[in-house]
Amino acid sequence: MSSILTNTGAMVALQSLKSINKGLGETQSMISTGKKVANAKDNAAIxxxxxxxxxxxxxxxxxxxxxxxxxxxxxxxxxxxxxxxxxxxxxxxxxxxxxxxxxxxxxxxxxxxxxxxxxxxxxxxxxxxxxxxxxxxxxxxxxxxxxxxxxxxxxxxxxxxxxxxxxxxxxxTSSGTALTVGDAAAGVTGTEVFNVGNQDNSGASGIVDGAVTLTAADGTATTDGITIGGFDFQDAAGATGGLSARAADAAGVDTASVAALVAGDVMTIDIGNTQARYTIREGDTNGDVSSGLRTALLDAGLDTDKTSVGVDANGFLQISNLTTDDVEVNISSARASGGLAGLDNLNVVSDLSGAQADIETFIxxxxxxxxxxxxxxxxxxxxxxxxxxxxxxxKQGIGALVDADMEETSARLQALQTQQQLGVQALSIANQAPQSILSLFR
Structure with missing residues (x-):
């Protein structure tokens, strides 16, 4: 049946053309953006x-x-x-x-x-x-x-x-955090004793550091000399009471502890304007540390005409003021922080064998x-x-998900363009169909 009110062929051709134009628009979007999924509307999950x-x-x-x-x-x-x-x-x-x-x-x-x-x-x-x-x-x-x-x-x-x-x-090359400071207590008459180690004379705990003023040699207010000794080293259990310095990395050594000395700890002593340092070596005894401090003081230029330094039979460092002026003495200890702590103590003049041993450790x-x-x-x-x-x-994975296949898209574009041309022609033919009905009325 032919009808001038309903052109079924034109309607079909028009729908086909719309579908073709939609596909053509999508393909052109892929070509312009390079993506087949440019937004969530294209494919929400992807x-x-x-x-x-x-x-x-x-x-x-x-x-x-x-x-x-x-x-x-x-x-x-x-x-x-x-x-x-x-x-x-x-x-x-x-x-x-x-x-x-x-x-x-x-x-x-x-x-x-x-x-x-x-x-x-x-x-x-x-x-x-x-x-x-x-x-x-x-x-x-x-x-x-x-x-x-x-x-x-x-x-x-x-x-x-x-x-x-x-x-x-x-x-x-510098030492680390200063160890715990204790009190210096009066010892034998005319002498002050610094027990640098776990305890001082008053029984206070901690590595003992302190300062004392040596009065003039003819003064009467306080002493004109001090004895520094009683160095306390860590033992094999990491506790106090060792007789010699153990390596800082040896079993049982607790380098976080400040209760006792270990190899690598740095002792610093000031007498007046003269400062000297000694780095404790593995195996050092009380006498070794005292001798090391004495040697360091002499190397630093201590004027022995004004201040005498010596080591007694107990391995304690003895310091006496020989002048008519007050002299301040300060001793401190610090846990070594670096692998080259004590490097500046190398001295081939006064301690060649010690320098030879230390340089191997530093290397x-x-x-x-x-x-x-x-x-x-x-x-x-x-x-x-x-x-x-x-x-x-x-990036490759993302491309596989969202990038357009340009070869496929190019071929599809040409196919759609051809379909579009054919669709336009089909619609034109369908629109001309009602014209044939006029011949029925001639």
Missing amino acids: YAISKVMESDVSAFKAVSETLSMAESTVGTAANGAKKIGELLVEIKGKITSASGDGIDTQKVQDDITAMVGQITNIVDSAQFNGVNLLDGSKDTDGFSALASLNRSADGSVNNDSISLATADSNLS QNVADAEATLGTTAKRLSIQNEFVSTQIDSF
Whole structure:
């Protein structure tokens, strides 16, 4: 049946053309954006997944930047440690040469002092963006770098970090935190006794540090001499009562404790304007420490015409004021914080054998620090490479989800354009069909 009111063919052609035009619009959008899922309307599930993955990519880029910063920081410290190791080897050579006949040991000592100063400068300047892994400034807070972003199946996210044991890379030449201060108590008439160790004469606990004023030799108000001794070392159980200094890393040694002395602790003594330091060595006894302090004072230029220093039969350091002026004496102790603590005490003039023993320890400490820094640098480099490849993998995954296949889209575009032309012709033919009805009325 033919009708001039209802043109079924035109209606079918029009719907087909609308469908073709819709597909053509979608295809043109894919070509212009390069995406088959450009918004949530295209595919809500795929769009949501892609957005989460894109946020992870952004986070991974931040992780990569953090790792790069950490690599530079650790690399700077490693370069500093390497140079320090080279200088220590040179110092070792000079110490060895000082044992030869006819060598001016004072000139050798001057060279060593200058090189120790250079080492201190390297330690202080081995920083990147204000972070120094050699000077001990990070020992309290530690050092770590964000290494990865981990998303579990339930959508929760947690982070992993790469940490560096900064205490192992600490090459500071200075001593650490001052140990507990106790009281100096009056001892034998005319003498004050400092028991530097677990107890002083009054029974107070803690490493005893203190100061006392030696009055003029002819004064009557107080004493004109003191005896410093009673050094208390950690024993094998980590308690007080040891007879000699144990290594700071030996079994049972508690370096966090301030109850007794261990190898590496630094004793500092001031007599008037003269200051000297002695670093306790493994195996040191009470007499060794007293002798070390005495030698350090003499090397520091103590005027023995004004102040006498000696070690008695008990291994105690005796100090007497020989002048008519008051003299202040101060003794303090500190837990060593760095692997090079006591380096500036090397002295081939007064203690060649001690310098030979100490330099070996310093070289080993630097080697250990280099190993720690090298291991951490390797981990950071590997992780940064992995994060970089992970970013690429995520981008590929996102592309597979939302990117348009341009070859397919191009072919589809041409097909739709052809269909559009045919659809227009079909609609034109369908619209002309009612014209044939006029022939029935001629």
